[in-house]
Amino acid sequence: MGLDAYVSCRCWQDGLATPCPVGPVGHDEDGHLTLVQPGEYDATAENAFYAWLAGDACPHPHMELVSEGVANWTGVRLFQQALRAAGEERFPTLAAALPDRNDGGFPAEQAAAVLAELDAFRASAVADEVALVDEATGQVVMQYVEACRGVFMYGPGWHAGVDPDGFFVAGDADPPVTLFRAARFTQRTLPDGRVELAAGGTRTVVAMRPVGQHRSPPPERLAVRTRSRSADDYAYLVEPLRRLCAASLATGNPVVWC
Structure with missing residues (x-):
């Protein structure tokens, strides 16, 4: 599941x-052309x-320019996290425009401000990132997502x-009881x-899926590391959003989340 968006043609x-x-x-309140x-x-x-x-309403598929x-939603949350770390008050229109679910949008009147704030973000310093990595390969298994309190795996209990x-x-007690923690x-x-987790002479067996x-096979040795990040690491979201804003300015139509 992820966040998609479009701008209608004219x-x-x-x-x-x-x-x-x-x-x-006609258009509904979110900008969708509808019956x-x-x-x-x-x-x-x-x-x-x-x-x-x-079909053949116009040359644009689904009348979308x-x-x-x-x-994906993890990518959205990581970008929002980077905005907060860089100073969310510097990007008020962009921060408000990004949704928490697949609906809504923002009007063409805001597209220029969003573009300007995207450019400002690309020129800004970005905070380091906490990630869990496979020590054998250096590959990232999972990143720390603040909005999810870091949780990325669930199972019974x-x-x-x-x-x-x-x-x-x-x-999953209330409050939660820590079964295992290690860097x-x-x-x-x-x-x-079941999975046996070991660190510093401590071994814990948990009825859970292996990490990764x-x-x-799943990684055997894992470590939490801090990685330096730059604005370029968020191009996956910045560039499509720039294209959407450019289309919104050209047509006067809103960017619609879907």
């Missing part, structure tokens, strides 16, 4: 689109509208994550499927 507004077989058609159904819901009419929108996959103090596994550790999957289980 074909419908400028009378260049083919006639819609049903109607009326206005003031009376009882009509599924046939809605299907006809979406077939027109996706620009459509972007902005970032437990959750695990990484924060500036190290890797941790906690039970550097090894892991081993036991025959019964998507790798084959």
